[in-house]
Amino acid sequence: MRRSSWTPSIVPNDNDETVYLVADDFGRFGYAWCEADYETTDLETVIRDLLTGQYSNPIRVVAFNTAERWSEDVSEDVAAELRRRCDLQMRELPSTISDFVERHEDRDRRQLTLRSxxxxxxxxxxxxxxxxxxxxxxxxxxxxxxxxxxxxxxxxxxxxxxxxxxxxxx
Structure with missing residues (x-):
């Protein structure tokens, strides 16, 4: 029997699919990349999940696209978008993401919000x-x-x- 070195890929193979994964801090249990369904790894779903408290203490958001052969830490961009959406809705950042946003927000581009x-x-x-x-x-x-x-x-x-x-x- 002949053995192959090929193993199936666990990443999506759509050419235009960028995947976003969130690393969460589970306290004494350590850090982990949160499990996600294939359909829930788009940016909009990740941002919505962050805003609704689906992650207890996010520490990083990473994006990758295997077809285009790139990966990037997008935590700063996601933090800015989370702040922008909360400001537009005139609400405070949820407690589950406030540390994440403060940690990754670009201090040079940070603007005072009206409520502050x-x-x-x-x-x-x-x-x-x-x-x-x-x-x-x-x-x-x-x-x-x-x-x-x-x-x-x-x-x-x-x-x-x-x-x-x-x-x-x-």
Whole structure:
């Protein structure tokens, strides 16, 4: 009887299928890649499962595509998407994923959400924005010129207007 070195693959063989797997921390039992059905390894399902608490303490999300021969740790991207969705729904991060998001969130791209703006942070932002030079094009300048004369258009915007326009433009 002839023996073959070939063994069946456990990964999907669809050419366009990217698989996402979540590593979970099970405390004293250690870390493990969570078992997943073939149909539940797409990004949308993984994000939905993370948001609904299907993972107790996720530590990493990895994506791979065997047809394209690549794999990548996508934890940072998934953390940003989890934060974005919770912000859009104006809800807190679920406790099961808050550590994961904090650990993997890109600190340079992190934005303050509206619910985390305190009066102190708002006053600091207004103070900072009021020290910024007036932009070359400011739609409010024409109105100020008409209301207060040409000399008013040369000065900086009041802090409240500058803060408002900065939030609208960003």
């Amino acid at each position: 703006l305190t009066p102190t942070r708002i006053s600091r932002a207004v103070a900072y924005l009021s020290r910024m030079p007036t932009p070359a094009f400011d739609p409010l300048r024409k109105d100020r010129r008409q209301q207060h004369g040409a000399e008013a258009a040369e000065g900086p915007l009041p802090a409240t207007m500058r803060a408002h326009s900065a939030f609208l433009l960003h």
